[in-house]
Each structure stands twice: as C-alpha cells, then as structure tokens.
Amino acid sequence: MWGLLGLHDIKQRYRRSSLGPFWLTLSMAIMIGTMGMLYARLFGQNVSEYLPFLAVGLLVWTFMSTAVNELCLSFIAADTIVKQIKLPLTVHVARVVWRNVLILAHNAVILVPIALWSGKATPLGIVTALVGVFFLAVTCLFLGLILGILCARFRDIPQIIASLTQIVFFLTPILWKPEVIADRIWLVGFNPIFHYIELVRAPILQGHVPVQSWIICAAISLGLALVATLLLARFGRRVAYWL
Amino acid sequence: MGLNQPIGIVADGIVVSFPIFNAAHRSLKRTVLHATTGGRVARESGSRVSVCALDRLSFHIRPGDRVGLIGHNGSGKTTLLRVLSGVYEPVYGRISVQGRVASLLDLSLGMDLEATGYENIRLRAILAGLTPAEVQAKLEEIGEFSELDEYLEMPIRTYSSGMMLRLAFAVSTSVNADILLMDEWLGVGDADFSKKATRRLEELVDRSPILVIASHDPKLIARTCTRVLRLEHGVIVEELQGRQLQALAA
Numbered sequence: 001m002w003g004l005l006g007l008h009d010i011k012q013r014y015r016r017s018s019l020g021p022f023w024l025t026l027s028m029a030i031m032i033g034t035m036g037m038l039y040a041r042l043f044g045q046n047v048s049e050y051l052p053f054l055a056v057g058l059l060v061w062t063f064m065s066t067a068v069n070e071l072c073l074s075f076i077a078a079d080t081i082v083k084q085i086k087l088p089l090t091v092h093v094a095r096v097v098w099r100n101v102l103i104l105a106h107n108a109v110i111l112v113p114i115a116l117w118s119g120k121a122t123p124l125g126i127v128t129a130l131v132g133v134f135f136l137a138v139t140c141l142f143l144g145l146i147l148g149i150l151c152a153r154f155r156d157i158p159q160i161i162a163s164l165t166q167i168v169f170f171l172t173p174i175l176w177k178p179e180v181i182a183d184r185i186w187l188v189g190f191n192p193i194f195h196y197i198e199l200v201r202a203p204i205l206q207g208h209v210p211v212q213s214w215i216i217c218a219a220i221s222l223g224l225a226l227v228a229t230l231l232l233a234r235f236g237r238r239v240a241y242w243l
Numbered sequence: 244m245g246l247n248q249p250i251g252i253v254a255d256g257i258v259v260s261f262p263i264f265n266a267a268h269r270s271l272k273r274t275v276l277h278a279t280t281g282g283r284v285a286r287e288s289g290s291r292v293s294v295c296a297l298d299r300l301s302f303h304i305r306p307g308d309r310v311g312l313i314g315h316n317g318s319g320k321t322t323l324l325r326v327l328s329g330v331y332e333p334v335y336g337r338i339s340v341q342g343r344v345a346s347l348l349d350l351s352l353g354m355d356l357e358a359t360g361y362e363n364i365r366l367r368a369i370l371a372g373l374t375p376a377e378v379q380a381k382l383e384e385i386g387e388f389s390e391l392d393e394y395l396e397m398p399i400r401t402y403s404s405g406m407m408l409r410l411a412f413a414v415s416t417s418v419n420a421d422i423l424l425m426d427e428w429l430g431v432g433d434a435d436f437s438k439k440a441t442r443r444l445e446e447l448v449d450r451s452p453i454l455v456i457a458s459h460d461p462k463l464i465a466r467t468c469t470r471v472l473r474l475e476h477g478v479i480v481e482e483l484q485g486r487q488l489q490a491l492a493a
Contacts, residue, residue: 001369001370001372004369005366005369005370008355008358008362008366008369012355012357012358080349080352080353081352081353081370082330083325083330084328084330084346084348084349084352084353085328085330085346085352085370085371086328086329086330086344087370150271153269154269154270154271154274155269155270156269156270156271156272157271160271237332238332240325240330240331240332241261241262241331242262242264
C-alpha cells in the first residue's frame with residue numbers, strides 16, 4: 001500500500017512537467033557541476049577528486065535531509081486519512097520514505113558518468129553502497145515514526161529540525177573533505193551524519209567497506225528502532241487525537 | 244481480528260476524552276520551560292483542559308441491527324462513529340469490533356484534485372486495501388454508475404462540485420462491508436441521479452449486516468433503524484426500540 005501511495009505522490013508532483021522527476025535531477029546536476037568547479041578551486045583541490053566526493057555526499061545528504069523534514073509532517077499531512085481509516089501508522093511513514101528513495105534513484109543517474117570518469121567504483125563497492133542506501137531508508141523509517149509522533153504533539157519541532165539540518169549541513173564533511181580539518185578530526189568522528197553518508201560514499205569513491213562507520217550506524221539505528229517501538233506502543237493510539 | 248468470530252460490536256464502559264491544545268501546549272519549548280522551572284515560567288501551558296466526549300458507554304450491537312444515533316450537536320455522535328471505525332482508541336473501557344468496517348463519514352477522503360477521476364478511484368481503492376485485480380473491476384462499475392464517462396480521464400479539479408460529489412459518492416458506496424458507519428444519509432445531485440443514488444445506498448445498507456447511522460432527521464431514523472440511541476453530553480440517555488421509533492417520526 002505504501003509503495004503505491006508513494007508512487008502516486010511522485011506522479012502527482014510532476015504531473016504538469018514533461019521531464020517529470022528528472023527536473024530535480026537536472027537542477028541537482030547543475031548544482032553539483034557548478035559547486036564542484038567553484039569549491040575545488042576555493043579549497044585548492046583537484047576537480048577530478050573533489051567532484052565525485054561532492055556529488056555522492058550531496059545526493060545522500062539531500063535524501064536524508066528532505067526525508068527527515070518531510071517525515072516530521074508525515075502524520076500531519078495525512079491527517080484526514082489518519083482520522084478516517086484505521087491504518088498502521090507505519091504506512092504513512094513508509095510512504096514518505098519510499099517517495100524519497102524514488103527521488104534518490106532518479107538522482108543517482110548523475111553518478112553514472114561521475115563513476116565512469118573517476119574509475120574507482122567496483123561492482124562490490126556499488127553493491128555495498130546499495131546496501132547502505134537500504135540501511136539509510138530503514139533508519140529513516142524508525143526516525144520517521146519518532147519524529148512523526150513527536151511532531152503531531154509538538155508543532156514547533158518541524159521548525160527546529162529545519163534549522164538544525166541547515167547547521168548540520170555545514171558541520172558535516174559534504175562540501176569539505178575531512179582531511180581539511182586534520183587537527184580537529186574528532187569533530188568528524190563524533191558526527192553520526194558523517195558515518196551515515198560514509199556508508200554510501202566510501203564504497204563508491206574508494207571501493208572499500210567502512211567497517212567502523214557501519215558499527216556506529218548500526219548501534220545508532222538500533223537505538224532509534226528501540227525508541228520508535230516504545231513510542232509507538234505508548235503513544236501510537238493517541239496520534240489521531242492530536243491531529 | 245478472528246475470522247471465525249461472529250460479526251458484532253461490544254462496547255464496555257468506553258471513555259473518550261480529547262486534550263484541548265492551545266498554541267502554548269503545542270510548543271515543545273514551552274513544555275520544556277514549564278518542566279524545568281516548576282511551572283513558574285510559561286504557566287499557561289500548565290493546566291491542560293480536556294473534554295470528555297464519550298462517558299462510560301456500554302452497548303452491544305448484533306448482526307441485523309440498524310442503529311440510529313441521535314442527539315444535539317456535540318453530544319458525541321460523530322466521536323462514537325470514529326471509535327467504531329477504530330480511529331479513536333478509547334482512553335478507558337474496552338471495545339471489540341468484529342467484521343469489516345466501512346465508514347462513509349467523509350466522502351471526499353483522500354481525493355487528490357490534481358489526479359484524474361480514474362486515479363482517484365484507484366487511490367481510494369488502495370486506501371481501502373483492495374488488490375489491483377479488484378480495483379480494475381471497480382473502475383468500470385464506478386465509471387458507469389457515476390455517468391462521468393470521458394471526464395474520468397481529466398483531473399478532478401476541472402469537475403463541477405456536482406460531478407465531484409457523484410464521483411466521491413460512487414467510490415464510497417462501492418464497498419462491501421459487514422459494518423457500515425454513516426454520518427447523515429448521503430444524498431447527491433439532480434433529481435434523476437438522486438433517485439439512482441438513493442437506490443444504490445439502500446442496496447448497500449441492505450447487504451451490510453450492521454448499520455450505525457448518526458442523524459438529525461427523525462423521519463429517516465424511524466424509517467431505517469431498528470434501534471435508536473439518544474446521546475447527550477457523551478452519555479446514552481435513552482434507547483428506543485420497536486414501536487417507540489414510530490413516535491419519533493410523528
């Protein structure tokens with residue numbers, strides 16, 4: 001059910017444009033192209049090294065930040081349905097996550113020429129990256145349940161999350177490589193978002209599996225799953241009253 | 244839901260109360276401030292008001308029952324329908340609903356103005372949990388009944404309000420359910436279509452083992468129902484049956 005609903009969302013959004021969701025991809029490609037050129041120059045880095053780094057990082061980041069912000073509203077946006085039909089709350093969350101995975105899949109087209117050009121991607125690396133994306137999506141599902149329930153109750157959380165994502169974007173190595181702040185590398189190590197991005201970025205760019213990041217992310221996601229389960233059991237039934 | 248259990252509804256002392264939030268309760272910042280300062284700051288978020296919409300209701304509805312809910316605005320009729328549909332979980336008490344429930348509370352539920360008529364039918368069918376094959380069969384039947392023909396290929400934002408209502412009605416009444424929930428009798432459109440619609444709704448009611456309908460129209464209640472519950476301030480104040488119902492219409 002969530003699959004069909006998510007697909008419907010995508011179709012709806014691009015109904016009146018002939019390029020459809022590829023509009024997003026096109027603007028993304030232009031942004032990565034221009035930013036890649038500019039920042040490679042600013043940071044004094046090799047374009048052929050910097051551009052793939054930026055492209056993968058920015059795509060994964062866009063997926064995560066859009067998903068998180070939309071997930072805050074997953075129940076609020078579906079309030080007429082929540083108040084009318086008895087459906088598991090997970091359906092509404094999965095719909096939003098799936099919609100964003102589909103958009104990420106469209107955007108991933110950009111990576112094909114970049115991967116060919118950089119020439120470091122291995123089949124194993126690509127498979128690992130896909131597993132990483134799947135893992136990200138599952139994590140978003142848990143996070144979405146938590147955020148959805150909290151946001152239905154406290155309506156100022158979406159704004160707080162929106163400002164936080166802005167800050168996190170600059171604190172996380174997406175525009176800049178971790179090596180740039182080699183003397184304060186712990187800043188990167190303690191940033192969970194960095195590890196989640198690495199799950200996808202490292203296998204594509206360096207062709208290796210980031211074991212340390214996997215361990216950290218697995219622990220965090222497990223924690224989120226636990227919190228989500230508890231919240232759902234405790235407050236899931238109250239959500240309809242809060243909307 | 245046990246498949247072999249008989250269709251029916253049993254409510255045992257159900258209580259539903261709504262928290263009433265104002266802007267302050269909706270704010271995390273204020274709630275945190277309130278908690279950390281022992282209530283001195285942001286005092287207005289302290290005393291939360293809640294409204295008791297249903298107060299210890301108990302009843303038993305069996306197959307064949309046509310239950311009418313009457314009472315003033317705000318007496319709890321719609322809330323009770325929502326509890327029966329499973330959307331509101333009672334705060335106290337127990338309710339068991341056995342059977343497939345179809346609620347016709349909001350006809351235009353989940354309709355998307357940008358999508359075409361056909362897509363909207365599909366969307367609703369997905370929400371109702373139908374399989375793609377069942378949906379396909381529904382498409383034709385609904386298209387035929389609504390008489391919208393080629394309009395179904397167009398986005399429903401181009402529809403007149405009458406056409407929109409026809410589509411919503413056709414979709415909503417194409418269900419098969421054990422328990423039918425309705426908020427007022429549904430009526431649509433011009434004289435011709437209205438007759439057709441009434442017939443369709445009557446057929447739907449006839450093939451549903453249980454009907455629960457909330458209405459302000461005593462004649463309608465007397466005509467369709469076998470039992471009537473009168474609600475006042477969330478409490479069942481009386482139950483009418485058999486001959487007492489005729490007095491209602493008079």
